[in-house]
Amino acid sequence: MAAMRARHKIRAPRRGFSHAKTDDFDSIWEVLSVSLNEINTKNASSLSFEELYRHAYKIVLMMRGDDLYEKVTELEQSWLQTNVQKLITESISASLLRAQSSTDAQDQSSERREAGEKFLAALKDAWEDHQLCMGMVTDVMMYMVRQLTKNSDESSCSHLVQDRMIITAHSKPSIYVTCMALFRDSILRSSVRPESSLTITDMLKSTILFMISLERSGHMIERPLIRHCIQMLEGLYETSTEEESSKLYLTIFEPAFLEASKEFYQAEGQRLLQIGDATTFCRVATQRVAEERERCRYTLAVVSEPKVLDLLDEHLIRSNIEEVVNLAESGVRHMLDHDQLEGLQNVYLLNARVDRKKEALTNVLNKRIVEMGKEINKSSIVLPQAAAAAPSSEKDGKGEKRTEKGKDKEKPQNQQTVSAIRWVDDILALKTKFDGVWEKAFGSDQGLQSSIGASFSNFINMNSRSSEYLSLFFDENLKKGIKGKTENEVDVLLDNGIMMLRYIKDKDLFESYYKKHLSRRLLMKRSASMDAERQMISKMKMEVGNQFTQRIESMFKDMTVSEDLTANYKEHVARNGDPDQKPVDLEINVLTSTMWPMELMTNAKDGAVQLPCIYPKEIDILKSSFERFYLDKHSGRKLSWQASMGTADLRATFVRSTGKTQRYELNVSTYAMVILLLFNEIPDGEFLTYDAIKERSRIPDHDLTRNLQSLAVAPKTRVLKKDPMSKDVKPTDKFSFNHDFHSPFVKVRIGVVSGSANKVENQDQRKDTEKKMNDERGGSIEAALVRIMKQRKTLTHSQLMTETLSQLSARFVPDVNMIKRRIESLIDREYLERVGEEPPTYGYVA
Incomplete structure (x- = not known):
């Protein structure tokens, strides 16, 4: 570090000094050398810097500047070698020298540290003294330095500048730079002992490294002392040009x-x-x-x-x-x-x-997410299986006990639905956990967010029923889960569900299930909030697009139109009068067949024709009245009545054996209404067999069985008697009106066994859904193929496959073999043609 140089106001000497004799050089140098030694010994308080400057000035005017430069250099070199070097080497103890060859730093750390600090302190003091003294010497030689700088700037050739030229312009370094280099050469590069090849620099380097090693091991060290020595190395250079890269530190x-x-x-x-x-x-x-x-x-x-x-x-x-x-x-x-x-x-x-990608962390994180997700998937299967395998607590018997056993056997189906909803809840809880980790531990890193999302998508799609389970989750919450929740809580609930939808690849399958479950909520009036339903549709539209929600929105439109239609029909009846002496209040829903999941509303299978249900006379009259009203307004349309999704409110009178009567209001399905009204047509105490009921009503077997179970087997809603009493309904079973029916409530709701609620599909239903979905996907694939080829005209097989997969991936992951089959089908039907074999190439047939 350069010392502060005092600025003295020195008057220029008279011109007469330029005529001084050259013999005066020795005498003047004698004076200067004594003074310079006084400066080196820090005894310069009695010196006159003006006088010393004049002496140096005289020598320059004698044209002996080169000699002065050399004399000063020799003097300082001698001083460093004779005095300073001795002080430094004496500060190096024998223990410090021995430590250079020792590898056991801890055993001798205390002794070596003390010896090292002593050595560093001596070197630091010597360096600071040298800097200070050389600053004073440079001030004394100011005129010589000025001439050196002037000549270096003006020319690179030797020439005279009047009579003041004293140093040829071969660019000698300044006296300060030269004296700093003397410290490097005479001190740092000197041996620690005459017989040793170890230099002061080696000792300095090893001592500082030892101190750093101590600090890394937890010891306290003299940082300021080390810092001063490092600054010394930063202030010294390998060459006199003092290039940055030549610093001794570097x-x-x-x-x-x-x-x-x-x-x-x-x-x-x-x-x-x-x-x-x-x-x-x-x-x-x-x-x-x-x-x-x-x-x-x-x-x-x-x-x-x-x-x-x-x-x-x-x-x-x-x-x-x-x-x-x-x-x-x-x-x-x-x-x-x-x-x-x-x-x-x-x-x-x-x-x-x-690692910018953080692969080590990402790999473990992804693996753990998938492991935890697989456990959730496994639990959604194991739990209902365990419930199904659990033995009933009651033995086979008749009457109540057998019915209770039948009820127990239904529990696995309900348990599967509960497990499905729990599956979604568990995944959302897991996502909440990892969202917290991502935000608090990973600094909301966008790359990790994508990776976490991909891991969730991975294990969610491992569950083949993920689309169905998510739809059931929405169904449960939109029916009753949002009751008592604030608007913000509902919004969070729906957002969580939409987040899961984002991870599901087969979005078309989810749409199919969602429409099924939504249709029941709408037609059975089970939705807790229509605002929440519409909010859900809006969120789905934002997430997956308008095409996804188009049919669902049409379902809501049908419900709104039906409300207006019902009101208009009631006005029509009121205006024209009702010929029925016992008018029936009708609430109608007219549904667009292409927009609703009609498979829920019919039980005809394998292409069989399902005959329409035979309604009671009063209902048939009402049905015909509405048809006339509707078709007058919408000519050319056809109404197809779907009794499987309707409900009815009946007033039933039960005559006890004591002659006392009891009236109840029964809320039943439309099919149950048809069954019950059949008993008005037979004498009291008579019965109807299963086959007779089927013949008189044309209710499909599946629906007839479930409704008879609800009316005659379910313990709390036995408005009919069954003979023989058992859970199963057989064609030979007899049914009669149960006048002994009792309920603590006047209004009694009789649900259909395994029919009124949205539940997890059984294996047969699952196969039907998959078959219908594959048929729909086949149509979507063909439409995409034709659309692509119509635009591109000619494509290779690989190009066509790539574009088709890209277009359809937003709705589902197409099966490659299915795409190939659809291409062949389009070729057979002459929508496409083969135009090349190497590589296989297709052309569009206009």
């Missing part, structure tokens, strides 16, 4: 420091791995980063900070991070399972230092 110390750091962090990594604790590794590694940054900024040099941190990243973090995150008892999996957010944050920050 050429001598930094390479050794970096090599020592490399060895340290290689060993540190192995030491931490042997401990086998990921939290400890991450904590120590994070601490090391902070320590190295602080060390370079306040003890060494800032220029070394990125270099040593690169070494730390490479040999401590990058080399070990994968093994650390996979440690069985403390790695990322353990941290995730025990919500150790701080540890996860440290892992993230360390991994991010060495």
Whole structure:
């Protein structure tokens, strides 16, 4: 560091000095040399700098500037070698010399540290004294320095500038630079002992590295002392041109420091791995980063900070991070399972230092998410299976006991529905957990967010019923789950469901289930809030597009139109009068057949023709009245009545054996209404067989069985008697009106067994759904193929496959073999043609 140079106002000497005799050089130099020695011994208080300046000026005017330059250099070199070098070497103790060859730093750390501090202090003092003294010497030689600089600027050739030219312009370094170089050569490059090849520089380097090693081991060191010595190395250069890259710090110390750091962090990594604790590794590694940054900024040099941190990243973090995150008892999996957010944050920050993609962390994170997701998938299957396998608590018998057993056997089906909803709840809880980890530990990293989402999508789509389960989740919550919730809570609930929909690949299958479940909610009036229903549709439209929700929105439109239609029909009846003496209040829903899941409304299978239900006379009259009203307004349309989705309210009178009567209002399905009204047509006490009821009503077997079970088997709603009493309904069973029916409520709702609620499909229903979905997908694939070929005209097989997969992937993942079959079908029907074999190429047939 350059010393502060005092600025003295010195008057220029008279011109007469230029005529001084050259013989005066020796006498003047004698005076100057004595004074310079006084400066070196820090005894300059009695000196006159003006007088010394004049002496130097005289010599310059004698044209002996070169001689003066050499004399000063020789004097300072002699001083350094004779006095300063001795002080430095004397500060180096024998123990410090012995320590150079020892590798056991800890055993001799205290003694070596004290000896090292003594040596560093001596070197620091010598350097600072030298800087101060050379600053004074430079001031004395100011005129000589000025002439040197002037000549260096004006020319690179030797020439005279009047009579003041004293130094030829071969660009000698300034006296200050030369004297600094003397310290480098005479002190730092000198041997610590006459017989030793070890230099002061070697001792300085090893001592500082030892101090750094101590600090890395947790010991306190004299940082300011080291900092002064480092500044000395930063202030000295290999050459007199003083280029930045030639600083002794960069050429001598930094390479050794970096090599020592490399060895340290290689060993540190192995030491931490042997401990086998990921939290400890991450904590120590994070601490090391902070320590190295602080060390370079306040003890060494800032220029070394990125270099040593690169070494730390490479040999401590990058080399070990994968093994650390996979440690069985403390790695990322353990941290995730025990919500150790701080540890996860440290892992993230360390991994991010060495890998922009953070692959080590990402791989373990993804693997754990999928593992936890598989457990959720497994539990959704195991739980209902366990319920199905559990033995009934009651033995076979008659009457109530047999009925209760039948009820127990229905539990697995209900349990599957509960399990399906729990599956969604568990996934949402898992997503909430990892969202918290992502936000608090991973700094909301967008790359990790995508990776987490992909992992959720992975295991969600491993469950072949994911679309059905998610639709059941919405169904449950839109029926009763939103009751008592605020608008914000409802919004969060729907958003969570939409988030899961985002992960499901077969969105067309979800749409199919959602329409089924929605149709029941709308037609059975089970929705807790129509606003929430419409809000849900709006969110789905934003997520998957207008095409996805088009049919669903049409279902809501039909319901709105039906409300107006019902009101208009009632006005029509009121205006024209009703010929029926006992008018029936009618609420009608007219549904567009192409927009609703009509498979729910008919039980005809395998293409069989299903005959229409035979309604009671009063209902048939009402039906005909509405048809006339509707078709008058909409000529050309055809109404097809779907009794399977309707309900009816009946007033039933039960005559007890005591002669007392009891009236109830029964809410039943339309089919149940038809069945019950048949008993008005037979004498009291008579019965109807299953076959007779079927013949008189034409109710499909499946619906007839379920409705008879609800009316005659379910314990709390036995308005009919069954003979013989059993859970199963057989063609020979007899049914009669049960006048002994009793209920604590006047209004009694009789639900259809396994029919009125949305539940998980059984295997047969699942197969039917898959078959219909494959048929629909086949149509979608063909439409996409024709659309692409019509636009492109000619494509190779691979190009056509790629574009088709791309277009359809938003709704479902097409099966490659199905696409191939559809291409062949289009070729057979002459929509496409083959135009080449190598490679296979198709053309569009206009």
